[in-house]
Amino acid sequence: MNVSSNIEQIGKIVLDYKYYPGEDLYCDGEVEDEILDIVKNYSPIEYRRIIEERAKWPVLYHLSPLRENIVDWVPMDKDAKVLEVGAGCGAITGNLAKKAGSVTCIDLSKKRSMINAYRHQDCDNVTIHVGNFMDIEPELPNDFDFIYFIGVFEYGQSYTGTVRPYEDLLKMMLRHLKKDGRIIIAIENRLGLKYFAGCREDHLGTYFSGIEDYAQGGGVRTFTREGLENIFHACGVKDYSFYYPYPDYKFMTALYSDGRLPMPGELSENNRNFDRDRMLLFDEKQAFDAVIKDGLFPVFSNSYAAVIGDDFDIKYAKYSNDRSPEYEIRTEICIDGEGKKIVKKHALSNEAIDHIKSMETAYIDLRQRFEGGKLRVNKCSLCEDGKSAQFEFVEGLTLEEILDGCLERNEIDKFHVLFKEYLERISYHEEMPVADYDLIFSNILITPKEVSEETNDEAEEDSSLDESGLKAIMDGAWTIIDYEWTFGKPVSAKETAFRAVYCYVLENEKRNKLNLDAIIETLGITEREAEEFREQEMGFQEFVTGKHKSMAQMRDAIGYKIMEPLKWVHKFDDSSEKERIQIYEDRGNGYCEEDSYFVRDAYEGENLIRLELETAGNVNMLRIDPAMDYCVVRVKELTFNGMAVEPGKKNIITNGKSLKDGSYVFATEDPNINIRLGNLDRMDRNEIVAEMEIVRVPEEIAKDMAGAVKKIW
Incomplete structure (x- = not known):
């Protein structure tokens, strides 16, 4: 550690105390000392173990690598100049430093800035300014490529203290942006569905405060999409776009956009608040499905990531970085140079590069197995960087969506017809030493035969599946769209199908109406075999996660209650x-x-x-x-x-x-x-x-x- 007048250096990180008031004006208490001790004495690779052992909300919040997801998807040039306002303990600083040329951080807390510095002390392109934002702001340059407000914009009133604080804060920051630069704001939606369902307002810890438009006061404000747009318009901003982090921006696992909104059945990870007790007033998954069907998801998304400036080519991203390091990947849908949609999978760690490379081999082996059968394999090729794989984008409906429709309409006979068709298709050459263990219903996309766009529009309005519609599905193209869990050994079709049904039913209580005895009879398996398959599934999940706790398990470990008023x-x-x-x-x-x-x-x-x-x-x-x-x-x-x-x-x-x-x-x-x-x-x-x-x-x-x-x- 080197200290000279107002400058301190921790590792390669420079801390500038020129405007530090001499004491921290906000603090989380003793837990910050605990976090400082962790980052001083442990490597980042050990954080996950420590998070699980200590089971405390602040430790999880400040040190979880999932916090980086909200900025990881943003494409940046290696020479990009970045400003991070309200950097805190550095939850996203490391990711920005890895991708950009230089990162300038601002934070009022010295202790949090020290935590940030110690955890990223090997980064030689980060400077942290400690002090009041309004004191530091006049000295900032005017050529930033990116300015990030991650969980910060809602405190605009505290930053500026003016009559129109949010407009004034944005106008101020626009002056520090390059002509073609971007400002990225991650913030809660005050009308997020989770708040109606019984989560407390994140900053005030009270029920329904945002929904009631902060009628009781307080120094924090979150906004609806329209509310943010009104602020943008007041500042003369014309170019902007909205992304929708799910479950929210703090521990985002998926990112949607107006170019790729969620589909019914996708939003099932909803008990994801970790900071305090909550109520559960209704089934959020079912409510999200209804909201999605009515085209209202942008209104009720729990969080927003608003991008001021040109839009990005990425329209969707899904993170699988709660796994063991060798399987941590990001899947995205983006627009290529020809304006076409493509799918990419990226390794999020060096250990996961081999996993990415194995997907091209899996494609070749599976295509060979199903050649002459009735399952098509989505084409895969490795990208030049050696860390990514590219897949063709296929239009259609997942088998899961179609089966859900059958259950909703109580068309159980058609469900079983489709299930038997699925079983027949996956049974093709099952004796060959190659098998996609993850042939679940959501990983099979169906393009019905000879269905025009007009017919597709009519089908969306009329969800019934008549005989002609069923035949179009049966005769259509069935494509395997995700096969990252392909193994070089034979796996029986009945085991693969049992796992698909097992996962299908577990994900949604509405599917409990399915008669599992009839499924087991169709598969011809014994109860003992079924139990063996369940145990294998548990073993597979441990294999994927490296025996680490899932986020749902972490919530249980931290110990905050979920209260269900309807039960009492x-x-x-x-x-x-x-x-x-x-x-x-x-x-x-x-x-x-x-x-x-x-x-x-x-x-x-x-x-x-x-x-x-x-x-x-x-x-x-x-x-x-x-x-x-x-x-x-x-x-x-x-x-x-x-x-x-x-x-x-x-x-x-x-x-x-x-x-x-x-x-x-x-x-x-x-x-x-x-x-x-x-x-x-x-x-x-x-x-x-x-x-x-x-x-x-x-x-x-x-x-x-x-x-x-x-x-x-």
Whole structure:
């Protein structure tokens, strides 16, 4: 580390403190010290292991390599000059430095800038300016090729403090852009579907704040697409385009555009917030499918990546970099020099280059296997860089989409017709020592025979599959479009088909209507074989991921809850009847309704009641009915004239079963707790205080719990 006046050097990174105010004005607390320690003492190759071991949101957020996806797809020249505003801990700095000629970073936090420097200390083309943006901005040059606002533009009010902060911030940055340069803004959509479904607003941590247009105030603003466009227009920006990171820009796994929007069934990774508890008010996948079908996806995309300047040739990108390093790749759809769509796959690590090269071999081997059959293999050739492979772009519908349509229309017979056709086609020369293990339904694209554009338009409006439509599909071209998991050994068609069905059903609950017994019968496999195939699938997933945790598993490990109100809201539908508290008094002749009464306003919280009762000296037994439903009750306090009533058969009898610590489970809709007042020191007037927690539970759960404990009478 070298320090000279306002300049500090960490490795090859230069930090400029000329405008540093002398203290960090924002901080995540001790976890930043933890992250600084990690980047000082561990290699980036170890970050994934550390992230999994520590299972903390800030560690995942700042160090996950998936954060780079939001900028990795952007093509940049080796001599590009880049400005990164709000660089933070350097989640994207390394990727920019790898691709560009020079990277200038700005961040207010010294500690975060040090984290950035230590983790990228081998980069000799990065300078980090530490301090207030408004102080640094006047000294910035005016020839940047790219200016990045990744999760920063929403703080425009804090940056400028002006009446129109977002317009003023953008106008200011446009002055620092080359004539043909680009500004890239990654930001949440305040009307993103995940916020309707129950995710909290990312910056404020509150429910529905963005949807309500920040009615409660706060210094952060995210925008709809139209809101961003209005800002652009106010700044005189005419050339811009929108991309749609999914699930959002933070841990993007797919990038869509107006040139390639998502198709129904694609958006299935939706429980991807890691920073706090959330509600789950509806099935986001099904909602996204409906939104997509109605052409409204750009309105409800969770995030935007807005590009100011010329559009890019890339129209779609999908990342598979949560795998083991030797299989980390990016798949993209782009426009070639002739204006045609092509598909490319790129190695995202040096270890993955061999995997890319194997795809050309797989193409040759699979084409040889299926020659003379009814499956076509999408053409593949290696690119000159040796790190990429190119494939032809094929128009059509995936077999998955067609099968989904059959299930939605309850055309189960046609589903089985198509499945048998699929099985016949993949069985061709199955004895040969080459097999595509990943011949799932989404990897087969079907171009129906002799279907004109006009007929295609009509088919989109009328989703029914009549006999002529079925024949057009059966006679059409079936193309394998993705075969990266091709192995040089024979694999039986029934194993391949079972895996395809297994994956198909797991991805979508709507597909549970499929009769798996009929599928198994068609395949002619035993239950033992089916279990073996499931175990092989688990082994394959471990092979691909290198036994690392998936992002879904990381969310579970971090430990934030997903609350599903629909699973318990029903208990409030009849709460006025079911949550009544009734008191009976026995004066020697037993209980009767005439000597009972209901206690009003006993609830002090959602599940907590407090009773303060008075009884005459001639009351021998007091019965408390805590609810009119199956429930679990914990007695937190029970006193008689200020003295604790000891639990046990002598003083308390119930028609429930005792758990522990004064808790009882009642497998009845008439639960009661009886206190033997005759065994206690009574006076003419007596006071009973009871405080209880009451949780209503379904009948089956109550009976299961009661069956597991000893009954007390």
